[in-house]
Amino acid sequence: MSSSFAPLRSHFLIGPAGSGKSTFATRLVQANPALVVVSTDDIRQDLYGDATIQGLWAEVEQAVIVRVQAAIQSGRPVIYDATNIKRPWRMQLIEKFSSLGATSWLAWYLKTPLETCLYQNTQRDRQVPPQVIRRHFKELETFAPNPAEGFINVVTLGKTVQNQFVILPELPEIQQEIARLSTTIQRANRYAQQTRHGYSRLKDFERLLFLLALVLHHPGAGNLHETHPEQLHHLLGHTEFFLTAEEEIAALLSKLHHPLYADTAALTQDLQWLRENALLTTDVQDLQQPYKKLQQPPFTGEADVRTAHSYGDWEAFERLLTTLRYILYHPLGLEEGGALVALVQGLTKDGLHVHPDSVRRDIGEVLKPYDLLRGRMFKQGYYAGTAIFSREELQNIHAVLYSQAQSLKNPLDQAIYEQYTQKMQQAQIGEAPYPVRAIANRIIVPTSSEDLPSDSLYRNLEQLERYITTGTLLHLSLKQNVGTWPKDRKGLFSAWPLQIVFHNIAWYLGYEHKEDGLFRYGRLDRLFLAQPLPQPRGIDLQRRSLKRIDTLLKGSAFLFLGDDPRQQQLFLNTKTRSTVQVVVELWFTKALSQFIQEGTKRFTQQKLDFNTGNTRFPCRLVATLPIWSIEDIDLQRWILGYGDQVNVIQPQSLAEKIQHIIKSMRAL
Template identity: 35%
Template sequence: MSLLIKLNVLNIQWIAWHLNTPLDICKIWNKKRKRQVSDEIIANYHQYLKDFPAIPAEGFTAVHTIHTAAGKFDINQIIEKTKIVSKTQTNRTNRTQNSQVQLHQYSRLLDFERLMHLIALIIQYPGIGALYQNEPSTLTQILSSIPKINSEVEEVCACIAKLYGKIYADGDAIAADLEWLEQNGITSANNLNNDLDLYNIEYEELTTHAYSDQNAFSRLLKTIRLVIHHPFLFDSQQGGSLKTLVTELVNRKIIDDEYLDRIRSDIDKYLKPYKILPNFSLRRGYFAGTALLNQNELSKVFNILQSQVITFDDPLTLQVYENFKERMILSKFTVEDVYPLRAIGNRSIVDVKHLPFGALLKRLEFLEEAIINGKILELKNVVETAKFPNWENQESIFMAYPLQIVFHNVAWYLGYEFYQDGKPGLFGYQRLDRLIASNYSQQGRSTKLQEKSLKKLNKLYNSSAGIFLGSSVSDQQKFLSSNKLERQSVEVAVELWCNDYSFKFISEGTRRFPTEQLAMSPLLSSYNQIDKSIFKLPRTSDAVFPNRFQVKLPKWSLSDIDLKRWILGFGGNIRVVQPDSLANEIKLTGENILKAYE
């Protein structure tokens, strides 16, 4: 189209010849050439021509398809088509002048395509226009290098020119398009149910395209607007995504019932090729780019993220939150008045600002990259940091695969697997503020192996009493074994006897441990609709502690401070019955507390 516009000054009529050659024939012809191209390139261009076939509105007097069936070419087809060029031009002019088409500001193909590419760009790169300030790395990926940019429009034009062609990078037109998209609710939450701001234009000479008429253009843009602001509309009873979308368009008086085929054509021939909708099957509802939530859902997610930022003191989450908040404000969503419906009571006890520079809690992006790429880290315990007795033998420097960042109770931890050169390594957790890491080694492993190890780590964590996973690789492997006897060899039964006061609290917490590891005596009331299968044990014969609680745990959990803290928190309202080692330790702790006050 750019070339034809330049050549238009010559006042020459141009004809487009579409050689409709099957893809397999194209590949056969390619193999006969001295300079061959890859099949992938041929397939891509074949698909591109299918998505964007030549049309008269690009500047052609006529577009003719020449069928090359079985790879044969007939020159007579071209001769016959050439004879009727003048008649074709006359017929098109008469149709345009005598039709009921209402032309508008995007009736010219160049203007229409510029708007479509602009919408696609905004969808693909949220925050476009301010990337040079906020996300220069993303802008570098688009442009290869960042030129001097002084405004939002300059950045958008640079990206449009790079991705779609300089012909669309008209600064004044782009500025007007951006304003039009915002005013008409495509890029804002304003005027979502209003008609589009279109006005009649009389062109001296115009070859129309599929959406030159106001009604067709309005239908297309309102469909885009609906999908952006109401993603994943789906009702199986209506027959799927397309019929659900059409029903909603009918309910909003955007189309009539008989427009189903037209909406299907809009989607398949225009919205998908222009990359406004993803080019795959959307069986559970339509969505555009990253516009996955509606306005109400966005507010809820913002509220949840806000509560997490306040509680967990996570630098990366804070950065995401600030970007999210800024974009909510720019999109005219009210965030200052968002009432904090939820909060998380646990909070980090670590002040990140005062940690040493190399502490992993200050290098989360580095750590996340190592996790994603399966890299081995050399980890070092910060000198003179606190250690529990059962962690004193932990090596001060060790090699490990980082697996996951976990917030547990009061701090951020790193879940890892010791590197053992192909052998199973010890799984464990350590506080991020107590670890320093050197640069990761070049050696790494696949995502599949990382995920396999993460599943094992999660199984150990979820089955244990807390964050401590022991110090024996052999014990961990036995617990993870599918052999029931091997697993039982490293399990221990913890039994507590409780008075009524403590048992009411304990019996309400049926998710403290996995239900398959848990059993209790009958409930004291029927107030809670709790899974009754857990409450199957007989009561004790003790008048003071008549209620029984049992849980099977990995044996290393007996050394976990979380388990002891939970038991001691009930004071004299529970008694440890088994194992004896735990009962004696709790008793000794009580005696030591008593001595501290003597």
């Protein structure tokens, strides 16, 4: 039997807990007693007295190295028995084993169904939590063992025989697999025909992809310790300062993936190549210039077919990275026929002729697993990381932010605009936008820190937004010595903040009174925060109340929602709404009829006709409004603005109010 194993030096077992690795190892030893089993479970038992205690991996790994080295020095092959679920774990161990002289490893991947692993786990004395097994299964499903990790070959165990799934092969089948090894080695010669490049080794290839994913999902990586130290602390779990961008990136890759990819010298070359090929810079006129081919990075060092992967050939690698670059510069850009068709058409137009099946494979096997394409393929297109807008779209957004920040004077909007402008300039996408659009309405109330006390809601917008999204109940008060209406509530009151709204001349807060459920809008510069109360009610109740205040706002003439919570509740109920509604009828002169006719969406429920029968006021506007709108000063101001060109027909109460205001003005 032992002669059957002569071509092999060692065996590397891979599989989730409960997949049958130890049983398979026993079967191999029965076939060849010369094999030495090095098991991490046995090592933990020896080190800590309990195989379930994970301990320190550095201690466990050192014991693994010692036992493998002892076996190799005695001329005996090894069976390394561990889950080995993560690819960088496997690659790093193979590198260390090779340095000991153990250069030939055959990987056995026990691709046992999840349900079987979970069941077999329950039959063991040492059980692993089910969620751990599920995590193992998911990791191996995403990054399955690959010969390019440094193996002679990977043999996947598990097949269906007579409608039953069989995990472990019998000894004759094991011998056949080993006998086919020479054929596998001969097949590997095809990699010798590859056009190699700087990322033909799997480790280098993965480092480049993880680097791209890092920069896509964490823009500014390399200088986060200066610009966003809190974000860096969240990612690393501690605070650290770095002298170079490469050091910070290496630390992030080490933390997020594995120290195997944290080679600062290699990362320096990676960053340079990505910049030169327009994958980490926007300073390229790719939309105007002819298609720019990727520069082929040189292959250095000795070739080893064991580390050659499917993208080790330049043609495949060029197609993959060019596809990613196109998606980065044309996110969600589509033509008819679907996302894949549009992508292939775009690549062809830029000079790269590809087959749809090849692009589909690139997306499924690389771009998605390495988190370079977030989510699934959308009918609307593909996008890479956070790159969801094209250059032109980013410039349009810049212009919109400019008009809002300059006109409405919202401190948060202004901060976002300044940050956005800085990043646009750093990325060399465009200069400060020409103000093609502007918002004529402008804020006329105090907004600066010199004009408002520190407890003004206007000066605590970021905190207020957090209270809104969590449903935090607030103790609020009205500012003293300001204009108020007769029914405005004085002193402290409790309310849930719902939404910040800009209306006419100022920013308002829509809120719900805790005492009686009254919905109301109050100007931010007039409201002050006394204190937040504990136990927020949550986003679901917030959404429900927001929907209610929005219904009241859309049904009303302007921002005023009345002072009676009972009337609001009747309006919110479609069955009783009519009991708190009033018909407002206004007649306008012929001169104003065109202007009135253009405002078809001024009120939610309105009708317009020219059948008044009155030659002076031929145009009639009929709107159904809540009864509180009759008291709305904005509605009264709107009517009065038309002077003698409008006549209030009904209701009588509104006509009398307008007449009273006119008489009072004449008496001045």
